Amino acid sequence: MEGTIFSLIPAVLMLVLVLLTRKVILSLGIGIIVGAFMLTQMDIGAGLALIWSLFAxxxxxxxxxxMGSIYLLSFLFLLGITTAFMTASGGSRAFGRWAVERIRTRKGAKLVPSMLGIVIFIDDYFNALAVGQVARPVTDRYKVSRAKLAYFIDSTSAPITVISPISSWGAYIIGTIGSILATNEITEYQALEAFVLMIPANLYVFAALLLVFLTIYLRLDIGPMKVHEKRALETGELNDPEKGDVPGDLSDEFKEHGNGKISHLVWPIISLIVGTVAMMVITGIQNTEGPADLLSIFANTNVNISLFTGGVVSVLIALFLYLSQPKPKSGLPLVFGQGMKAMLPAIYILVFAWMIGDIIGQLQTGEYLAQQFSEADINLAYLPLIIFLLSGFMALSTGTSWGTFGIMLPIAGEIAAVSDPTLILPALSAVLAGSVFGDHCSPISDTTILSSTGAGSNHIDHVLTQLPYAIIAAVASSIGYVILGLSGQIWLPLVLTLIIVAGIALIIHKFNPQTSK
Structure with missing residues (x-):
């Protein structure tokens, strides 16, 4: 069944179950079981053994x-502990009071995570988790639903990271582009120059970013998002109370200290940022052979150990600040325990997502899709559109942008180089755009999971509320890629894509009553 149409079964089954049941752990679990039995020819004993080996x-x-997985899972625990200390010390409440005095509108509160998502462009994991910690006290004060916060985080983190050359994603992509250009004997430009030239053709990224700000200014609450925003405004419930535990939820677990200061929140976050970035630079230099420049540092950095180091530093600073407060305060075991407990939902989902991602990899789902694409008789005018859609479906099914980059960038580059070399950069851009689109729609995407975690949102609520916005951006981008293929222009399709997004947003704003203020 590997590398055949049957390899799609676990991914499609999992996606359908998520939509029908809205229970992500159950859906992932069934997908894992079905995929394991497919790989072992329905041998129950061998299937169970495979599931255990995937987990182990x-x-x-x-x-x-x-260590990569252990560092990342440990970082999530550390982040939960830091958040618990910031809450127990009263730092989150103090920051909320300070923000209310300076951010006087709900629109202003929504701008905080959106702007931070663009400013923190170094890494998508770091972006998703750090922005949530900073913005959550502000958005909570203005009753912005956690689903809306997760949307702002997710729809700025990956898009800005994938077009930034000085980022973990950008460095990886530039390295991949360099090998593609060398393989196809393209010497007109170097890898970094090609990456920069590709940016305007990454239509989905700009469509998604524009839609974030149109959502803020036009108060676009589409589909399920309207339900969450209405509940938040009318009842103050930022998550669906019937959904149970959500990542990072520490409500009513312990009493916040009455003498909390903004510094009890700000310094742990600053230490998290400084510790993480410093370790990214250190590991990047250590892993670079020869002279290390900024690009090579981020190409060779160890993101997971950097996050872990930043998390340790942040916990130590938060602990010191908490211990320096006068009594009464909650006991340390309670704070540590509740902080770790708050991250368990995210860890469960992430572990299951890794397992089904491994299953899908062994079934060669991505390779099957890529093979079908390579063998198809494609009109060159529609090459960028088809690459965009196929990359989107592949990232949706496999839950990985990086995996889709690795499979689709060489294929798209080779097809364009052989057929029409002028399309090679648009074709590569379409891969990046489609991968981010699929990533935004996939419940097993680690970036999507971590965006839910950073926002403290129920994960499946985040997936379902972000989906309409992602589809709008993708529809506009698809039209843009058709124009790109037919005209050979770069800037015209980008402008038309943004105009289409703005037009759709204005139509929705006019005919769809809004709940947000």
Whole structure:
């Protein structure tokens, strides 16, 4: 069944179950079980053994600890502990009071995560988690639903990171582009120059970013988002109370300290940022052979260990500030325990997502889709559109933008180089755009999971509320890619894509009564 149409079954089944049941763990679990049995020819014993090996492989592989996964999961626990200390010390409440005095409108509160999402462009994981910690006290004060906050985080983190050359994504993409250009003997430009020239053709990224700000200024609450925003405004419930625990939710677990100051929130976050970025630079230099420039540093950095280091520093600073407060205050075991407990929903989902991602990889789902694309008789005018849609479906099914980059960038580059070399940069841009689109729609995307975690939102609520916005941006981008293929222009399709997004937003604003203020 590997590499055939049947390899789509676990991914499609999981996506359908998520939409029907809205229970992401159940849906992921069934997808894992079905995929494991497919790989073992329906042998129950072998299937169960495979499931266990997939789970164990997250922590141990080839006889040694899988430190990348362990560092990332540990970072989530550390982030929960830091958040617990910031809450217990009264820092979050103090920051909320300070923000209310300076950010006087709900629109202003929504701008905080959106602007921060663009400013923090170094890494999508870091962006998703750090922005949530900073913005949540502000958006909570103005009763912005956690689903809306998660949308702002997710729809700025990956889009800005994928077009920034000085980022973990940008460095990886530039390295991949360099090998593609060399393989196809294209010498007109270097890898970094090609990356910069590709940016205007990454239509979905700009459509998604524009839609974020149109959503803020026009108060666009589309589909399920309207329900969440109405509940938040009318009842103050920022999450659906019937959904149970959500990542980072510490409400009513302990009493906040009455002498809390803004510094009790700001310094842990600053230490998190400084510690993470410093370690990214250190590991990047250590892993770079020869002279290290800024691009090579971010190409070779170890993101997971950097996040872990930043998390440790942040916990230590938050602990020191908490201990320096006068009594009464909650006991340390309670704060540590509740902080770790708050992150368990995110960790469960992330572990299951990794397992089904491994299943889908072994079934060669991505390779099957890529093969169908390579063998198809494609009109060159529609090449960018087809690449965009296929990359989107592949990222949706597999839950990984990076995996889609790795499979689709070489294929798109080779097809364009052989057929029409002038289309190579638009074709590569379409891969990046489609990968981010699929990532935004996928419930098993790690970036989507971490955006839910950073916002403290129920994960499936975030997926379903973001979906209409992602589709709007994708529809506009699809039209743009048709224009690009037919005209050979770059800037005209981008302008038309943005005009279409703005037009759709204005139509929705006119005919759809809004709940937000």
């Amino acid at each position: 492989g997250i922590f141990v592989s080839d006889g040694s600890l899988n």
